[in-house]
Amino acid sequence: MLLADDNSQVRERVRSLLENEFEVVGAVSNGKETLVQVEKLHPDVLVLDISMPDMNGIDLAMRLAKSDIKIVMLTVHDYPGFVQESLAAGALGYVIKPNMVVDLPKAIREAKANRLFVSATSAS
Numbered sequence: 001m002l003l004a005d006d007n008s009q010v011r012e013r014v015r016s017l018l019e020n021e022f023e024v025v026g027a028v029s030n031g032k033e034t035l036v037q038v039e040k041l042h043p044d045v046l047v048l049d050i051s052m053p054d055m056n057g058i059d060l061a062m063r064l065a066k067s068d069i070k071i072v073m074l075t076v077h078d079y080p081g082f083v084q085e086s087l088a089a090g091a092l093g094y095v096i097k098p099n100m101v102v103d104l105p106k107a108i109r110e111a112k113a114n115r116l117f118v119s120a121t122s123a124s
Contacts, residue, residue, distance in 0.1 A: 001018065001022050001023060001024050001025060001043050001044065001045040001046070001047060001108070002024075002025055002026050002027070002028065002034070002037055002038060002041060002043040002045070002046050002047070003015060003024060003026070003027040003028070003047045004027075004028050004029075004030075004031075004033075004034040004046060004047065004048045004049060004052065004057070004060070005027075005029070005047075005048075005049040005052070005074065006029050006030060006049060006051070006052045006053055007049075008029070010049070010074075010097070011027040011029070012027075014027075014047060014074065014100070014104070015027060017100065017101060017104065017105070018047075018104070018105065018108070021105060022045070022105075022108060025041045025043050026041055026043070029052070029053075030052050030053040030054040030055075031052050031053065031054035031055025031056065031057075031059070031060055032054040032055065033054075034046070034048070034052075034055075034060055035055075035060070035063065038064065038067070038069060043069060044068075044069065044070060044112070045069065045070045045071075045072060045108055045111060045112065046064070046069050046070070046071050046072070047072050047074050047104070047108070048060060048061065048071055048072070048073055048074065048091070049073075049074055049075055050073060050075040050077055050082060050086070051075070051076075051077070057073055057075070057086070058082070058085050058086055058089050059089075061073070061086060061089035061090050061091050062089045062090065064090065065089065065090035070092050070093075070108075070111035070112060070114075071089075071090060071091040071092060071093070071111070072091065072092065072093030072094075072095060072104070072107045072108055072111050072117075073086045073091045073093060073094045073095065074095050074097060074100060074104060075094075075095075075096060075097065076096065076097050076098075077096070078096045078119075082094075083118055087116065087118075092107075092110065092111035092114065092115070092116055092117070093107030093108065093110060093111045093116070093117045093118070094107075094117070094118045094119060095107045095117075095119045096119045099119045099120070103117070103119045107119075
């Protein structure tokens with residue numbers, strides 16, 4: 001699994017949350033770096049923030065749609081339009097950061113099984 005988030009504290013928190021159950025092969029901070037590391041490391045899952053420098057998460061998901069990688073969005077955005085755009089771009093999961101401790105491991109397990117998972121949002 002590869003983590004992509006522009007906030008180093010979030011990357012470390014996510015790594016510590018997931019590393020007991022999943023193999024975390026790397027963590028990156030922007031869109032370009034994400035593409036390079038996906039090509040280099042071939043992770044099975046990409047945990048991807050929407051708001052990142054160089055290329056946002058939805059654009060990245062569209063670029064990676066034809067690959068075998070499972071994408072789970074992890075974001076502060078609980079706007080239903082972002083959920084729809086993310087799923088249309090090929091993401092199998094959408095987790096809002098306030099719910100990540102409970103929802104992110106579930107979303108990753110579901111994505112690995114080719115099933116959708118979406119956090120409950122304030123707008124839903």
